[in-house]
Amino acid sequence: MHQQFRYALLLLALALFGFASVGYSQDANKQANSAGQLNEEPDSLETRFKNLEYQLNVLQSQFNATKTRLNALEDAPGIPFQTFVMIFVVLVILAFAVVIFFGLRMVQQHRRRSDEITQRLQGKLDESVQGLQKSLDYVRQGGRDNTEKLKEAESKQSLIGNEQENIHNAIAEIKGQIDKVDLTLANLESDGETDNIIDYQLKVESIVQETRAQVVELARGYTNGEPIDFFSIETPTPSQNVLLILNWIARNLGMWITELEQVGTANPDLIQTLGYAERAIKDKLKTLRGEVPPSPTPLALGTEGSTDTEFSEIQNQCSAYVARFEGMLFGYQLGCTINEAEYNQFIPQFIKDRLFNGIARFVPFDQLPEQVDEFLQLVGYEVVPIEVGTTKAEARVHEIQGSRQTGVEPGTIVEVVLPGLRRKTDGEIVQKPVVIRGE
Numbered sequence: 001m002h003q004q005f006r007y008a009l010l011l012l013a014l015a016l017f018g019f020a021s022v023g024y025s026q027d028a029n030k031q032a033n034s035a036g037q038l039n040e041e042p043d044s045l046e047t048r049f050k051n052l053e054y055q056l057n058v059l060q061s062q063f064n065a066t067k068t069r070l071n072a073l074e075d076a077p078g079i080p081f082q083t084f085v086m087i088f089v090v091l092v093i094l095a096f097a098v099v100i101f102f103g104l105r106m107v108q109q110h111r112r113r114s115d116e117i118t119q120r121l122q123g124k125l126d127e128s129v130q131g132l133q134k135s136l137d138y139v140r141q142g143g144r145d146n147t148e149k150l151k152e153a154e155s156k157q158s159l160i161g162n163e164q165e166n167i168h169n170a171i172a173e174i175k176g177q178i179d180k181v182d183l184t185l186a187n188l189e190s191d192g193e194t195d196n197i198i199d200y201q202l203k204v205e206s207i208v209q210e211t212r213a214q215v216v217e218l219a220r221g222y223t224n225g226e227p228i229d230f231f232s233i234e235t236p237t238p239s240q241n242v243l244l245i246l247n248w249i250a251r252n253l254g255m256w257i258t259e260l261e262q263v264g265t266a267n268p269d270l271i272q273t274l275g276y277a278e279r280a281i282k283d284k285l286k287t288l289r290g291e292v293p294p295s296p297t298p299l300a301l302g303t304e305g306s307t308d309t310e311f312s313e314i315q316n317q318c319s320a321y322v323a324r325f326e327g328m329l330f331g332y333q334l335g336c337t338i339n340e341a342e343y344n345q346f347i348p349q350f351i352k353d354r355l356f357n358g359i360a361r362f363v364p365f366d367q368l369p370e371q372v373d374e375f376l377q378l379v380g381y382e383v384v385p386i387e388v389g390t391t392k393a394e395a396r397v398h399e400i401q402g403s404r405q406t407g408v409e410p411g412t413i414v415e416v417v418l419p420g421l422r423r424k425t426d427g428e429i430v431q432k433p434v435v436i437r438g439e
Contacts, residue, residue: 225282384420
């Protein structure tokens, strides 16, 4: 009976040892699979597994020793103390097996938690990298924009620098002339003709400064579309003819507006209409000429004149300098490239719509100014003749707006609402006059 009991205990110990070995083997396999998914294995976990393996080897050695002792005790039945010792050893082995099993479970749970934390940290790291990349792209784009703005600012600064240099040169030239005058005055203080010389020097300086200011004003006006006086051209090209007409229209409109303003009794709406037309022509000239005005050559004249003859010579030189610059502007204007077809259509339409119809709204039909006839002749137009109370209304020639009870013959024109235009060469109606006939 004791021998059977010992065998039962031995079998129980073997079963518990096998159960712990199986649990250890499963945990080891799971840990190996998890290790294959991670990039690196913590050293602390490897050390724990080696310690547990060492403890299992020790338990197995103890189990083998216990088995040997049980085999030795088979020949000595009836020894209760040894049986008790054997049971105690088996319980100790069982306790160690349970401790190892639960230890492996805890290690596995700790390992899983470590994997979850690692995955969360990796996700946050990826989000941070993406956000950093977007911020870097934004900073790069801002750098490119700032570079373009810096280049634009450098270009403007270069233009300003050139203008400043020109101003400094002019100031230096003026100072040089003043120094010459001062030197001349110092050398002639003892001479009785000092007052006359000073007067000549001042007059020479004044005319030189006026000449320079006149040239600067011509350059500014050229850039702003102001008309220039063309020299006579015997056989202008089609492009040159268009330029001549545009400058003629702008100049004559300006003269007309000045005349009306000086009279002081003209209709303000008429002056405003002419002003709009003048601005439209100047804008066309400004577009054709471009934004960069021609630069005049420096005016280099001596100011040492002290007689009427010398002063007259300086005046002639200043006049020739202005004339040369006007000739330069003339050449620049004639060199502009234009679309002839576009302006050949624009000019007649401008004369008809912006000038003729605009003026006719504020001036009675039978009191149109002579300037209107000059503009019409420019494009070969004339006003359709109408004699109120006599001329018959015809649908072919007139646009009949309505009828009115009057004492004249029915069908006779009694009012001209808007005058009409026709070509001089063949009499073709360009714009029918709007009229009211009598009934």
